[in-house]
Amino acid sequence: MYVAVKGGERAIDNAHSWLAEERRGDPAVPELSVAQIREQLALAINRVMAEGSLYDPDLAALAIKQARGDLIEAIFLIRAYRTTLPRLAAANPVDTGAMAVDRRVSATFKDLPGGQVLGPTFDYTHRLLDFALMAEGAAPVAATAPADGAPVPRVTGFLNRDGLIEPALPDDTPPPDLTREPLELPAGRPLRLQAITRGDEGFILSLAYSTQRGYGRTHAFVGELRIGAVAVECEIPELGFAVEIGEITVTECETVNQFKGSKTEPPQFTRGYGLVFGQTERKAIAMALVDRALRWQELGEDYVGAPAQDEEFVLSHCDNIQATGFLEHIKLPHYVDFQAELELVRKLRREAQTLQEAAE
């Protein structure tokens, strides 16, 4: 029997007002502004923009404040907000080769045109807590040096010249969009990259790590990692030409991977690709490794049953909003389902008892 129940409104309202009080914390401590979060928790902002799949630092900061720092909850808020926006257009693909680089490193070539530019990195810090940050001090100032303004060519471009690496040939096929059509498998690389770039950082990181430990190994080198600003250019229908409508920061990682060669292809390096909103280098490297692992079929490699090779497994589980929605729904009332289970167990126990008594 289905019994509709009502009630709980007062409890819910009170729970939410307590949530608001807890969110604020001790009123004796100054309240955080959205601008403070945007400026001083920039890497959290970047993660929320990347996985929320909406580039807007102010909204990401607001979401982080509202979510009390729970980044998956903040991503959820952003995903919900973006569904309310009309889609005005699709921009032309960003030209990462023309990036104004903050950081650009290569693990494959020491001396390369454009050089190794470290940028504002945690690398080479000692990972010791800096107690000086507990005290307010003067704003730190970065060192500067004359910039030569020379272009920073792609590392894969050097290898391409000798045919040592597979090319990424220009193509203008409109990409599928998983925010518009349900995910269909096999997905193809553009759809996989869209899913991974908005996928959960922890999940993509673990999958990438699993390939390094031998579950679908691809022998990746970071050919190039670059972080910086790129212009976004969009065709404006009322004008009939494309205009720059803004500038975003992205992180791009290109891996260089081994390839044995085949009957039709000479031995050459292959590539994995990662591109993520914001300064998000862990995610971009992980994305490139998972992208490469998923290409086993296209490159004629063996399927060894590794999770990172399994497109259906990766794409069906990488979205943390889908995952948390399904996971957390089990805490909500399931009174009727459970009542049915309870009845069934009782019935089975009665039957078992009757059988036992009959046997005795």
Next chain:
Amino acid sequence: MTHTDTAARKGWMGLLAKAPPARLAALMPDLPDHSLLRAPEIGAVMVRGRVGGTGAPFNLGEMTVTRCSVRLACGTVGHAWVQGRDKAHARRAALADALMQTGRAADVQAAVLHPLAAEAAAARAARSGKAAATKVDFFTLVRGEDA
């Protein structure tokens, strides 16, 4: 519009779109008489990348964008598509686009576009200067057997 005009218009529209909204408001405090052809509207534009940087396009994620179209009293139409959700930014950018097609272009160029361009160039130079200071200078250590 000739080819050069289009290139110039692309230039100023891009500059206005990327301008900090507060700065544009400070440089353009007074708005000329106008009517709205399209009131400022907030929406999303899908940003794309290319596989391997140069290959097939894929969807990277959306960005917030505000667009607006205005008509000046003289009939000139201006358009704006600007990053973010600032309606006043989009409206000012559309008005500047319209004014740039009128006899007041030189004034707008001097009062609004030149300062914005100079500040954008300075901001970019400051950032690339910081990046340049983190460029590694490798040097080879003298090995023991060579000493």
